[in-house]
Amino acid sequence: MTRIKHGTWVVVTDSEKALFLKNLTDHDNPNLDVFDEEEQENPSDREQSANRPGRMNDTGVNQRSAMDDTDWHELAKERFAKDLSDKLYALAHKGAFDRLILVASPQVLGALRDDLHKEVADRVIAEIPKTLTNHPIDKIESIIKAELEAA
Template sequence: MTKVPHDAVVFVGDGRKALFLRNEGDAQSLNLKAEAVFEHQSPATRMQGTDRPGRLSKGPHSGQRSAVESPNWHDIEEHRFTKQVAIAAEQLLRSGSAKMFVIVAPPRTLGELRMALHADVCRHVVAEIPKDLTKLPVWEIEKHLLEAPA
């Protein structure tokens, strides 16, 4: 069972949606209340990149050229969104609104968050759960947190 202390902020997110929930209950009976919701609307790929991919020459006289792979605009936007969420977590810590964090995110997002979070925030993370719970209602998130291994 994952311990979510009273007044801890539970971050539940992926690369497109993030919830900051505060535990107003205790570790045995969670009572999560939404504090902030971040949702990123990523436009269609055709709306994000308008230029054709570039081409590279193999050498000055070879006459061979190869195409450069197009960037994955959705991955780039998810990475930016993760950085924005990390900044929001730092602001919560600096303002004194949060003293402890529990992070619930898919493994890839969890890894990106670890790199994006400020060291001060990382010191206040009491648990990490590698799951995607962003599409679940709050009561189901509470249930998953109580069942998750510590």
């Protein structure tokens, strides 16, 4: 069973928001304190797109097809995971944390896992595939404790 020791960092994130928490007590009674928060403005793709999708001629007479436009909203989500992994690397390099628990939706967790530097990945003690960014801190504490005890 993985335990939340004193000083363990917990990063709770989705594709637009990240909460940085630190455990101030022990596993039996975790007390997570929010010490930093990152949030990204990410309006819908329609609001970010400048033009209508392009069109191209097909092989038939007077036939045209629409071309896929770039999904700016989805790109911003992917960029957020990359930026978060870069921030974690910088903090790990400074020795800011020894143990890290990542809590994110499965898609974001996969993107983070792919981008994490070895120095950060070596400090990850648990990954919890859940979206908890909008939960109150006391609920996050109990969910994390239950997930770690079940593992």
